[in-house]
Amino acid sequence: AQSVTQLGSHVSVSEGALVLLRCNYSSSVPPYLFWYVQYPNQGLQLLLKYTSAATLVKGINGFEAEFKKSETSFHLTKPSAHMSDAAEYFCAVSDKNQGGKLIFGQGTELSVKP
């Protein structure tokens, strides 16, 4: 069965600092991987996705993630945090054989200090 683990339920960084949100997955078949962001009182918005093309994926708002099969990881990074990045971030996995359902990690709340 597929699963996703996000290390750290809460991450705090200073404005301008590197953002690193960790995601590890478990899947018996090549996965599709997603990062979603949730701002307060809003739905989940797709940041980026990996679908077996380039292993380094660039998304919106300056975020990127690298798929590392050997480490079963898909960590999310941003070189310089902005106050507007404060939100909840969810890593999710899907595969073709599962009809498209998403399996989510526990979520990481990102705080950005001025």
Add this chain to the structure above:
Amino acid sequence: EPEVTQTPSHQVTQMGQEVILRCVPISNHLYFYWYRQILGQKVEFLVSFYNNEISEKSEIFDDQFSVERPDGSNFTLKIRSTKLEDSAMYFCASTAGAGGYNEQFFGPGTRLTVL
């Protein structure tokens, strides 16, 4: 920009009552999903729906739950007899194609509170 909408934003109900949560997916999408998030826990898959029938459902989606697409625009989740543990945020999502690699577009959610 097209978006998924959900109503109501917040629903309060008494235990044992029926509730219907409503969603309007993006108009040209064909695959529909319900997820829920209990406070402090992860987002969980409930059910997927395609071509007017359930494609897949989780263990959570028992006989108390049902989904329907009554017309060409709405997609509803019904809980027949609510329990305290049904209190959660319920998200509707839709996507244009299957295959697992398509982006799912999420609505803002309905917060269900069961008293």
